[in-house]
Amino acid sequence: MFEKSLWVFHLNSGSCNGCDIEILNIFAPKQDVERFGIKLVGSPRHADAIAFTGPVTRECLPKVIEAFKAVPEPKIVLAIGSCACGGGIWYDTYAVIGGVKELYKILKEEYNIEPPTTIFIPGCPPKPEAIIYGAALARGVVEQKQKREIYVEELDEKTERDIVEILFGESTGTRHFLPQITVKNSEESKNEP
Amino acid sequence: MLIEILEKNGSKIIRHDENIIIALVSNKKLKKVAKELFDAGCYYATGVGVDERPKNGAFAMYHILNCEDEKRYVIIKTFAEELKIPSITPVICGANWAEREAMDMIGIEFEGHPEPERLIMPDDWPNGVYPLRKEFHYNQKVPAIEVKPKKRKKDPKIMEVPVGPFHPTLHEPESFELYIEGEKIVGASYRGFHVHRGLEKLAEERLTxxxxxxxxxxxxxxxxxxxxxxxxxxxxxxxxxxxxxxxxxxxxxxxxxxxxxxxxxxxxxxxxxxxxxxxxxxxxxxxxxxxxxxxxxxxxxxxxxxxxxxxxxxxxxxxxxxxxxxxxxxxxxxxxxxxxxxxxxxxxxxxxxxxxxxxxxxxxxxxxxxxxxxxxxxxxxxxxxxxxxxxxxxxxxxxxxxxxxxxxxxxxxxxxxxxxxxxxxxxxxxxxxxxxxxxDYELPEFAYGLGxxxxxxxxxVHFVITEGGNKLYRWRPRAPTYNNLPAVPIMLMGEKLADAPIIIASIDPCFSCTDHVAIIEKGRVCRCSLEEYLRLKR
Incomplete structure (x- = not known):
């Protein structure tokens, strides 16, 4: 989607700092992603991508939505850390909304905003290398690492579609990055060494 | 000397050893004891409100003080009588946040508190719902209520400079509002506690x-x-x-x-x-x-x-x-x-x-x-x-x-x-x-621990009450920024706007620590109002 330099706005929605420090770390000399044209910007208006951390606390929610809306389309969201990906250990407490997907639901219901392309980078915190890999994935430089192969006895188009739908029932409508699913005939797998 | 102060005021010593004294103080004597302890060189470490209704039939408040001279922690415990406890904030200003926290999370009323405002939960949190009471469950979703933003008086000479909640120098969602006259900072307010994630309740209820x-x-x-x-x-x-x-x-x-x-x-x-x-x-x-x-x-x-x-x-x-x-x-x-x-x-x-x-x-x-x-x-x-x-x-x-x-x-x-x-x-x-x-250990029932x-x-400072088995009755962590942050407005007063980021950063603030429980602080940061701070500064 973005062929040139990726400008990133760091949006902390109530994270513990672990992921935020690792984000800063990739701009430090060891990794130094500025040489790839990736840059942290101060204003959401300047950004192409959001480096999203934290489980979205209740107090933060209205402010996060404001910042989210301020980033111009098209945008990419890098959901960094377990909290951003799924809410982390506090996914269902009274004070937490529970990660980007829950945020998207609210955005969709209340503001009719379609979820942007999202890259999930799990880890508590993810290593800087993983964050860079995520950014590279956004650019299409590398392939997605998480893949899923499913074997069925009789393979036809309908079963394939059904399985994909069941596995990612809710997510199929959105533009999330999903694990690549390949449905294969179980006969084939037997032939493989 | 600490023990003398406590005994003189008729308090019941629950635990007394090298590092920690725990004493039960009556409601009437609380303020006096607190004042005497403060004068004896203690500073306020933290306060913990506990819902002890299943055990003792009442709410309790623990004030934890650190005495530097005797190198000991003193914990004074009081029971709420009809949900009321006298406030010690007029005597020890450091107790302000802790008491307001107990007010919001447990629902204890502090009599004589100088600003008994909502502190803890977000603005849209309904009144009368207290997350740390035992009947509240950690995964309860509380519907939001409507709130109107408060109107503030504006002085045409003074300009407001908002910093945050998402700001390039902060990297954490907290907001400071600086009031400036020309280049000079004449006031500051902090509105924080965006990172409340319901940690204490989670530990009490779900985790072992x-x-x-x-x-x-x-x-x-x-x-x-x-x-x-x-x-x-x-x-x-x-x-x-x-x-x-x-x-x-x-x-x-x-x-x-x-x-x-x-x-x-x-x-x-x-x-x-x-x-x-x-x-x-x-x-x-x-x-x-x-x-x-x-x-x-x-x-x-x-x-x-x-x-x-x-x-x-x-x-x-x-x-x-x-x-x-x-x-x-x-x-x-x-x-x-x-x-x-x-x-x-x-x-x-x-x-x-x-x-x-x-x-x-x-x-x-x-x-x-x-x-x-x-x-x-x-x-x-x-x-x-x-x-x-x-x-x-x-x-x-x-x-x-x-x-x-x-x-x-x-x-x-x-x-x-x-x-x-x-x-x-x-x-x-x-x-x-x-x-x-x-x-090789067994957890006693209802024992106090301080780390x-x-x-x-x-x-x-972490305060723990055990429940026995492998559960906790109450756990209260207190991070250093919780104590350091109220000092920032004093540091900022009268300085140039350009110096504000380094002054705020100089306490090495770590908001996520401080916000494990939510406290909203508006307009004022400590006991003293802006004018009082200015007076102090002069």
Whole structure:
């Protein structure tokens, strides 16, 4: 989607700092992603991508939505850390909304905003290398690492579609990055060494 | 002397030993006792509201004070009579936040509190729902109520400069509002506690004893290990668990590694804010070595997952030790080089000297801790005053500066960094052989425990009440920034706007620690109003 330099706005929605420090770390000399044209910007208006951390606390929610809306389309969201990906250990407490997907639901219901392309980078915190890999994935430089192969006895188009739908029932409508699913005939797998 | 004060006022001593005194004080005598304790040299560490209805049929409030002269913690407990307890904020200003926190989370009313406003939950949280009461469940979703933003008076001469909640210098969702007249800051307000994640309730209700250390680590991504260390010590204190000596040394080493990387992080941020970006790059390059050390020793760069109640999970073998010493030797030279360069740069020194002064008197009243206190001439260090882990057997100096400005806070951290290198080296050298985990213990019912550590930012206090089995009745962590933050407006007053970022950063604020419970602070930051602060300043 973005062929040139990726400008990133760091949006902390109530994270513990672990992921935020690792984000800063990739701009430090060891990794130094500025040489790839990736840059942290101060204003959401300047950004192409959001480096999203934290489980979205209740107090933060209205402010996060404001910042989210301020980033111009098209945008990419890098959901960094377990909290951003799924809410982390506090996914269902009274004070937490529970990660980007829950945020998207609210955005969709209340503001009719379609979820942007999202890259999930799990880890508590993810290593800087993983964050860079995520950014590279956004650019299409590398392939997605998480893949899923499913074997069925009789393979036809309908079963394939059904399985994909069941596995990612809710997510199929959105533009999330999903694990690549390949449905294969179980006969084939037997032939493989 | 502490015990005399308590006995004189007819309080019932529940526990009395070397480190901790717990006393039950009657409602009428509370204010008097608090005043006398404060005059005897105690400062306010934290306050804990507990729903004790299933046990005693009432709500209780625990005020935890730290007495530096006697090197002891005093915990005064009071029961609420018809949900009411007299407020001690008029006597000890540091109790302000803690009392308001209890007000919102438990629903105790504090009589005579100067500003009994909603503090804890978000604005849209309905009245009368108290998350820390036992009948409230951690996963209860409370519908939002409508709120109207309050109207504020505006003075045409004074301009408001909002900083945050998402701001390039902050990296955390907190908001400061600075009031400026020309270039001069005449007021500041802090509205924080955006990072309330419902941690205490989660620990009480869903998690078990040995799962909580992993939760405690996630209070803060920078100083997580001190938090889980303090928690483990609190439980060990409550259940009288003996920790193997080797485990104590391993804890010490990790605590110091954490301090090193945290301080280097701060130097980097400070250099960046002062406009010296090469300094930022160099300190962060050196800091990467400490992340490698952490990964080598624990398997994770940040959340270590090392502590359990009764010891640690992974040992340090000879191979790791050798590698660790090699890295330390190299980084020590590099750190010295870069920090000496920074300390010799006139431009940087000029921007730090005499900026953001916090006088000793105010520092004591608010109860600031850690490097901020030491830079204001208060000689305090939990590692020395209340030895925990293996600090009692190690030799280190505690730097103290009188100036109270940003430069003093810089120098305190500068000296501490090299002390930390020295502590790690000593600990590695002296580490005895033996077990690392003691799993042979039983958790008593309703026992109190207090754990304290010196985090890179100051004193961490964790208060624990056990429930027996493998559950906790109440757990209350208190992070150092909670005590340090109210001092920021005093530092900011009368300074130039351009200096605000470095002054705010000079306390090394860590908001995620502070916000484990939500408190909203509007307009005012401490007992004193803006005018009072201005008067103090003059």
């Amino acid at each position: 004893l040995n799962q909580v250390p992993f939760l405690a680590e996630r209070i803060c991504g920078i100083c997580g290990f001190t938090h889980n260390c303090a928690y483990c010590q609190a439980v060990e204190d409550a259940a009288k668990i003996e920790v193997p000596e080797r485990a104590e040394y391993i804890r010490t080493i990790l605590l110091e590694v954490e301090r090193l990387h945290s301080h280097l992080l701060w130097f980097g941020v400070a250099c960046h804010l002062l406009g010296f970006d090469s300094g930022f790059m160099h300190t962060w390059r050196i800091r990467e070595a400490f992340m490698d050390i952490a990964e080598l020793l624990t398997g994770n760069r940040k959340t270590y997952g090392m502590n359990l109640v009764g010891g640690v999970r992974r040992d340090i073998d000879e191979n790791k030790k050798k590698k660790l010493l090699e890295i330390l030797d190299k980084t020590k030279k590099e750190t010295k080089e870069i920090l000496d360069n920074v300390a010799e740069m006139k431009e940087l020194i000029n921007r730090m000297e005499g900026v953001g002064v916090l006088p000793k008197k105010e520092a004591r009243e608010i109860g600031v801790v850690g490097p901020v206190a030491r830079a204001s001439g208060i000689d305090t260090d939990i590692r020395r005053d209340h030895p925990y882990a293996a600090y009692g057997e190690l030799d280190f100096k505690v730097p103290v500066y009188k100036e109270g400005d940003v430069l003093a806070r810089f120098l305190v951290r500068y000296e501490e960094t090299f002390e930390s290198f020295w502590i790690v080296e000593q600990a590695l050298d002296q580490m005895p052989q033996g077990e690392i985990l003691n799993e 304290y550590t010196e985090a890179p930012r100051g004193e961490d």
